[in-house]
Amino acid sequence: MLLPLLRSPFQGELLAWLFLHPDGEFSLIELARRLGVSHATASREADRLVSSGLVLERRMGNLRLIRSNQSTVVTRPLTELLAVTFGPMAIVGELLAPIRGVDRAYIYGSWAARYQGEPGPVPGDLDVIVVGAADPDDVFEAAGTAQRRLGREVNVRIVTPAAWAAPGDDPFLQSVQTRPLFELDLAV
Structure with missing residues (x-):
């Protein structure tokens, strides 16, 4: 889609x-x-x-x-x-891969939904969740680079591995984990 x-x-x-x-x-x-x-x-x-x-x-x-x-x-x-x-899957994982402390990364939201076949318009932005203990400055710098290369806003949220594994009563994480997710390839 x-x-x-x-x-x-x-x-x-x-x-x-x-x-x-x-x-x-x-x-x-x-x-x-x-x-x-x-x-x-x-x-x-x-x-x-x-x-x-x-x-x-x-x-x-x-x-x-x-x-x-x-x-x-x-x-x-x-x-x-x-x-x-299709640019997000070709670019974002590659930019996050060399950052120490990035364990996993996912695209969620409208881009992931379209990638999974949910109908709708081409998304205007990209939502990325980074799981790990990476330096936020490094992650946001990579997001800025991705934004320039992809020609769209890239929104990043960093969560700890513990929070990702057990979202508890965090409505944001519960929502993200129940919607389409696209796991990025972090192999360099």
Whole structure:
């Protein structure tokens, strides 16, 4: 529901990862793991994207590497569209991962609901909850960077692992934990 023009959520996730990391070149094995699909699924989608000219490939022995084609006329508008739709999963976890004390992070609220298929408009902001004992200055700096890269407000709330595990009578945490959540990949 984030971008119903695309054939599948995986296609959006893959395109977002490639176009929001324009200097990167990624193996299909790495992308399949990161995006939670089989190597065969990643390979089929890469074939489609390479044949369309949106993605370039290079082979090193048996390793197939792909990257976004930055020289097409659609690169800039496609990158902007991907940033506001599938961009949060490609950017936010990557920015939070190196921060000491971040145990887990989730996107909640309207973006997570749309990602889970709940109908509605594209969200205007992004709500993120960080579980851990991270330095708030570091977390809010990462949120600011994400905000600039995604072109939307990024709201962050930090909670301790104990509060997350046992929300007790905290209405905010109870509400967040009963709505759609998207756990961010913090693997660097």
